[in-house]
Each structure stands twice: as structure tokens, then as C-alpha cells.
Amino acid sequence: MRGITALGVLFLVAMVGALENGLARTPPMGWLAWQRYRCNTDCVNDPDNCISEQLFMKTADLMVSEGYLALGYDVVSMDDCWPARERDADGKLQPDAERFPSGLKKLGDYIHSKGLKFGIYEDYGTHTCAGYPGILEHMELDAQTFAEWGVDYVKLDGCYSDPHTMDQGYPEFGSYLNKTGRPIVYSCSWPDYLRASGIKINWTAIIEHCNLWRNYNDISDSWGSVTSIVNYYGDNQDEIAPNAGPGHWNDPDMLLIGNFGLSYEQSRAQMALWAVLASPLLMSVDLQSITPPYKEILQNKDIIAVNQDPLGIQGRRVSKKGNIEIWTRPVTPTSGDEYSYAVVVFNQGNGGGPSNVTLSLKSLGMTHSAGYLVSDLYEHEDIGKFTPDQHFYVKVNPSGVKMLRFNLS
Ligand code: GLA
Numbered sequence: 001m002r003g004i005t006a007l008g009v010l011f012l013v014a015m016v017g018a019l020e021n022g023l024a025r026t027p028p029m030g031w032l033a034w035q036r037y038r039c040n041t042d043c044v045n046d047p048d049n050c051i052s053e054q055l056f057m058k059t060a061d062l063m064v065s066e067g068y069l070a071l072g073y074d075v076v077s078m079d080d081c082w083p084a085r086e087r088d089a090d091g092k093l094q095p096d097a098e099r100f101p102s103g104l105k106k107l108g109d110y111i112h113s114k115g116l117k118f119g120i121y122e123d124y125g126t127h128t129c130a131g132y133p134g135i136l137e138h139m140e141l142d143a144q145t146f147a148e149w150g151v152d153y154v155k156l157d158g159c160y161s162d163p164h165t166m167d168q169g170y171p172e173f174g175s176y177l178n179k180t181g182r183p184i185v186y187s188c189s190w191p192d193y194l195r196a197s198g199i200k201i202n203w204t205a206i207i208e209h210c211n212l213w214r215n216y217n218d219i220s221d222s223w224g225s226v227t228s229i230v231n232y233y234g235d236n237q238d239e240i241a242p243n244a245g246p247g248h249w250n251d252p253d254m255l256l257i258g259n260f261g262l263s264y265e266q267s268r269a270q271m272a273l274w275a276v277l278a279s280p281l282l283m284s285v286d287l288q289s290i291t292p293p294y295k296e297i298l299q300n301k302d303i304i305a306v307n308q309d310p311l312g313i314q315g316r317r318v319s320k321k322g323n324i325e326i327w328t329r330p331v332t333p334t335s336g337d338e339y340s341y342a343v344v345v346f347n348q349g350n351g352g353g354p355s356n357v358t359l360s361l362k363s364l365g366m367t368h369s370a371g372y373l374v375s376d377l378y379e380h381e382d383i384g385k386f387t388p389d390q391h392f393y394v395k396v397n398p399s400g401v402k403m404l405r406f407n408l409s
Pocket of ligand 1: 130189
């Protein structure tokens with residue numbers, strides 16, 4: 001009996017060690033402060049845009065009143081620059097007292113009262129990227145503190161640390177999160193730091209310990225930044241794409257839509273590509289001032305449904321000829337071993353008018369002889385039924401996309 005009990009305990013410990021926390025069965029959706037609000041701590045001169053409890057409360061209100069929560073955007077997450085420069089007398093992290101006078105338990109309560117989840121940012125090293133206290137040497141206490149505050153989602157960055165220790169450190173912090181007993185989504189920057197340092201990435205470990213992870217450089221508010229990320233995911237898809245699935249996702253970083261750097265076409269392109277990439281949909285925009293066309297892109301139900309498809313298969317770039325790329329993602333409904341597909345035709349060209357593109361269903365892997373019902377997810381149009389031997393013609397604007405869905409008929 002005793003032996004069996006000991007074995008049972010060992011098994012339990014092994015289970016707690018692994019992340020499988022049942023969370024993020026589809027890519028997380030929400031709002032993350034960094035891209036739009038950065039490390040603006042000047043609440044005296046810029047009270048509406050500084051990193052403060054006001055900003056997160058206002059954003060939580062707008063997530064509900066403007067309909068984002070109803071569509072699945074359910075996390076409101078802080079990024080860097082929330083902490084005080086020093087830990088408190090007990091060694092606990094504390095928020096900046098002037099910018100977060102109510103404290104983070106209260107802020108978490110407020111966010112929860114709106115039906116939303118509370119996200120926080122920290123860093124595995126001695127300091128966050130912006131120089132605030134990191135979690136190194138305080139990991140267990142910090143995980144407990146986050147749980148006390150009601151945190152539901154942690155983004156753990158990797159500045160000011162030795163990337164060679166991350167294979168041990170990221171799982172260790174994940175095990176402390178699990179130990180709190182509170183379900184907490186774990187977003188890791190681990191593989192991005194390994195990649196940047198030329199260290200081999202153990203994907204099995206990343207998948208086991210993190211719900212999502214950054215692979216590549218930070219996004220910034222420009223089209224060049226978006227295309228560099230998309231190209232990285234396309235060029236490295238054989239290594240990256242198979243690692244995505246329910247509970248574990250690649251994270252190409254925040255959506256820029258509604259800010260300053262992307263045109264309307266480019267904004268539609270980012271949303272469509274992030275949907276086929278099974279990427280987390282983390283808006284980073286002022287939800288008060290965003291204009292209707294951009295809000296409409298973020299709130300496109302059909303594209304969100306592709307992103308949130310229950311199969312959780314990440315899409316791939318299946319063709320690239322000159323400026324024209326075709327990305328496809330297998331989605332539901334399925335029949336036997338046949339899938340439906342989301343298809344993004346992406347024009348990376350930046351001159352002239354729309355390009356004419358011919359799609360051959362068969363060469364895209366669509367072989368279902370009864371055919372596919374095709375719809376255009378931006379035009380909200382049913383286009384009709386197409387069989388594998390048929391061709392399909394589209395016009396795609398420069399730095400724009402056509403986004404289609406081919407459902408098994
Ligand atoms: C790193 C991360 C960004 C952001 C900043 C904050 O650069 O990759 O997403 O969190 O740190 O300082």
C-alpha cells in the first residue's frame with residue numbers, strides 16, 4: 001500500500017510540474033497595453049495615456065460597452081512599467097503607488113466585475129525590460145502574489161537574465177503558478193530569447209510549460225514590422241507551425257489595428273494573417289478613440305471564428321510567387337480526413353492597382369469531390385460552390401488581402 005501511495009504522490013508531483021492547465025484551448029483574445037501605451041508614466045502631463053489604474057479600468061469598461069468582450073476579447077493586460085521601483089518591506093512586488101493608488105487586488109476585482117480577466121507582465125530576470133524589478137530569486141513569492149491579486153494571465157519577459165538558464169527557469173516559474181491553484185495562462189518569451197542568443201530551442205519543453213510564447217522581434221507600429229514578422233513565420237513555418245495547438249500557441253505579437261502606422265488595407269491584412277496563424281488576438285489600441293472602420297476589422301466575427309477554430313491547427317504559407325502569397329489554414333467542418341479551409345491571398349506588392357490571382361483548388365490541397373462552399377469574410381458574401389477541378393479568381397489590393405473560407409459541402 002505504502003509503495004502505491006508513494007508512487008501516486010510521485011505521479012501527482014509530475015503532473016503539477018507539467019503545465020497542462022486546461023487553459024487557452026483556443027488562442028487568447030484580449031487587450032495588452034504595450035504597443036500603444038509603452039512606458040508612459042507621466043500621469044501629470046498625460047493622465048489619459050499613462051500606465052495607471054485609470055487606463056486599465058477605462059479599457060475594461062470599453063471592452064464591455066463597445067462589444068469586444070461579447071466577441072471573445074476577454075483579457076485586459078498590463079505590460080511593463082506598472083511596478084514600484086522597489087519591493088515592499090516583505091519583499092513583495094508592489095505597484096507604483098501614485099499610478100495605482102487602489103492597489104492591484106482592487107484593480108483585479110474591478111476587471112473581474114466586468115466579466116473580464118486580469119493580465120499582468122513580469123520578467124524572468126533581475127529587471128523588466130524597462131528596468132523595474134524582475135522576479136529572479138522571488139519566483140515563488142511573486143507567483144503567490146499574482147494569485148492573491150486575482151491575476152488570470154501572466155506575460156513573462158526575459159530581459160536582464162541569462163538565456164542559458166531559461167530552460168530551467170521558465171518551467172520553474174510555471175510550476176509555482178500551478179502551485180497557487182489558481183488557473184493562470186502562462187505567456188513566455190523564452191523561445192524568442194533563445195533564438196536571439198543562438199541557443200537551440202527545445203520545443204517539447206516550451207509546449208509542455210507555456211500556453212503561448214513569443215517567437216520573434218517586438219512588433220512596432222509600422223507595416224515593415226508586420227511584414228517582417230509574417231515573413232519570419234512563413235520562412236520558418238516547418239519549425240514553428242506544428243508547435244501550435246489547443247493549450248499552446250505561437251505569438252507573433254500584438255495587433256496594431258486602430259493605431260497610426262497601418263493603412264486600412266494593411267490593417268485588414270494583419271487581422272486576416274493573425275487569424276490563419278492561430279495567433280493570440282491581443283489588441284493594443286485606444287478603445288475610446290478607435291474609428292469605426294478599424295473597430296469593424298477587430299470585430300469581424302467570421303475572421304474571429306477562423307482564429308478561434310476548435311481544431312487549433314496553425315495555417316501555412318502554401319505558395320509565394322512574386323508579391324503574391326497564399327496562406328491556408330485547415331478548419332472545421334471536417335469529414336473523414338478532409339478539412340475545410342480559411343484562405344488568405346496576400347499581396348505584398350506596394351505599387352499600382354489590384355493584382356489578379358487565380359487559385360486552383362486542387363493545388364491548394366482541396367480534393368473534396370462534392371466541392372466547397374466559398375465565402376468572402378470581409379465582403380460578407382457567399383460566392384457559391386466550387387469543386388476541386390475548378391479555378392477561383394480574386395483581385396487583391398496592394399499590401400492587402402482577400403480572405404476566403406472554403407467549407408466542405
Ligand atoms: C520586451 C517585450 C515587449 C514589451 C517590452 C516591455 O521588449 O518583447 O513586448 O513587453 O519588453 O518593456
